[in-house]
Amino acid sequence: MMKYDNIFIDIDDTLFDFSMAEEASLKNLFEKNGLPFDDEFLSIYREHNLKLWRDIEKGVYTTDDLSELRFDGLVDKSRFGSHEEYLKFSDGYIDELACCPFVFDDAKPMLDKLYGKCNMYIVTNGVARVQYSRLEKSGLSGYFKRVFISEEIGLHKPLKKYFEYIFNAENITDKSRCIILGDSLTSDMLGGRNAGITTCRIVRKGSRIKENPLCDHQIRSLDEFIDIVM
Numbered sequence: 001m002m003k004y005d006n007i008f009i010d011i012d013d014t015l016f017d018f019s020m021a022e023e024a025s026l027k028n029l030f031e032k033n034g035l036p037f038d039d040e041f042l043s044i045y046r047e048h049n050l051k052l053w054r055d056i057e058k059g060v061y062t063t064d065d066l067s068e069l070r071f072d073g074l075v076d077k078s079r080f081g082s083h084e085e086y087l088k089f090s091d092g093y094i095d096e097l098a099c100c101p102f103v104f105d106d107a108k109p110m111l112d113k114l115y116g117k118c119n120m121y122i123v124t125n126g127v128a129r130v131q132y133s134r135l136e137k138s139g140l141s142g143y144f145k146r147v148f149i150s151e152e153i154g155l156h157k158p159l160k161k162y163f164e165y166i167f168n169a170e171n172i173t174d175k176s177r178c179i180i181l182g183d184s185l186t187s188d189m190l191g192g193r194n195a196g197i198t199t200c201r202i203v204r205k206g207s208r209i210k211e212n213p214l215c216d217h218q219i220r221s222l223d224e225f226i227d228i229v230m
């Protein structure tokens, strides 16, 4: 017997290992363009990118601004023949990323267990082209009733309106039968709270999980999620 009819699932660092995809994509892109790439650059990039995505969640920027801002201050733009060439280089990252699904080992077994017993939806703030490509390449797209990508609907997690859009689109009225599964406190868990649904956070790293008022459940691996929803 299912406790939830509708499960909203985040992609990056929930189903897919984004850190691994990110590193492989940057490395490929930089090598192809004859630029140096090392661990130090990677950590600087990650800090820069994290801040960028926080600003996107806050509505300061949109994903349309990513081409311009992705490597802002991190690479010497003057080495590219023109600004257009720089943007082309920057978006080359998206092409690389689209090729790299890196699905976590516990993702498919969980989806197999739940498939057919409830509606599963993808909820992601990622770039549409990347997310569709990775869902296809990983063989995961068939598990989901529908995919809700912020870039396509013009609303993003953690906005209450983002979730209201989904409830309307899918005629969902009973929020007590909805749960969100994701890794991010600022987009998934806060979004779930804003929407008034149950929240479950996956915490793969770190030695200890701290209690958090935004999280109804916190789990270490996706197989634990099955016990929460069934």
Ligand SMILES: [Mg+2]
Binding pocket: 010, 011, 012, 013, 014, 182, 183, 184
């Ligand atoms: Mg995520």
